[in-house]
């Protein structure tokens with residue numbers, strides 16, 4: 001099929017195109033076209049950033065969060081950006097571009113979290129497809145690596161009629177059509193009980209979501225906190241047998257229900273008071289839990305709520321046994 005002469009023609013055409021493009025045209029390529037493909041293999045070490053940090057203009061220096069490889073600005077609401085997401089929007093395009101490239105060089109994905117505990121999108125009647133389109137456009141305009149779906153519509157999920165599960169599936173499908181897998185990261189941040197086998201969630205909760213659109217979700221930042229004073233507070237209840245109010249929702253029990261083990265990132269609060277009502281495990285004990293989980297074949301990673309209460313020192317301790325740097 002190939003002959004030297006046809007190769008020569010192709011080469012000469014390419015060459016003439018290359019020399020014909022004026023240098024100035026390269027500079028007017030729209031910002032969105034410069035988006036580098038984004039993904040983050042396990043283990044993921046994830047920090048959320050929501051609270052205001054004195055003296056800060058945009059995300060922290062990469063040295064401050066050494067040991068993390070995903071940093072999630074919070075929150076992109078259905079109507080507008082708030083808190084650290086708003087700060088990202090308000091700094092200049094040049095500042096964003098400089099910070100983004102520093103993070104990329106350090107191997108840290110920079111994402112935004114959508115919704116959060118102040119919003120109930122299904123109950124409020126938000127349209128899944130148009131909400132996804134708006135959020136995807138924001139992610140592209142402000143050049144982030146992806147979206148974390150921090151859906152906390154307990155009212156809709158507690159109805160048990162499948163409406164929350166359907167909304168999440170519709171939203172996930174719609175956002176993936178705008179933010180394709182491999183080009184953008186898409187995560188969800190369910191509370192751990194939404195994976196429990198429990199009559200409280202007759203619609204199937206996140207086990208149903210995982211069955212319908214799990215292939216489109218890169219991983220879950222599972223919130224193992226705020227679910228009761230004795231829930232997920234020991235390695236045993238966190239990893240092996242949750243018991244209590246939310247049976248079958250420890251790490252390995254969720255996996256036994258069919259969720260891929262390498263998608264189950266363990267989420268914990270940074271502080272015993274202030275970052276969550278309960279569910280705290282101190283960093284040294286947590287490091288031991290991770291070593292136990294790793295011996296059982298898990299390597300998904302850890303998520304923490306929230307920076308700056310957890311920064312480089314926190315993750316260094318938490319990684320020290322299972323994932324030393």
Ligand SMILES: *[C@@H]1O[C@H](CO)[C@@H](O)[C@H](O)[C@H]1NC(C)=O
Pocket residue numbers: 197241247248253256257
């Ligand atoms: C749920 O947990 C109970 C008690 O630990 C166990 O007997 C049961 O088999 C579990 N069910 C599922 C579906 O994993």
Ligand SMILES: *[C@@H]1O[C@H](CO)[C@@H](O)[C@H](O)[C@H]1NC(C)=O
Pocket residue numbers: 236239240252292293295296297
């Ligand atoms: C929990 O599971 C891990 C991994 O399979 C195992 O090594 C550990 O012994 C278990 N712990 C308990 C208390 O059963």
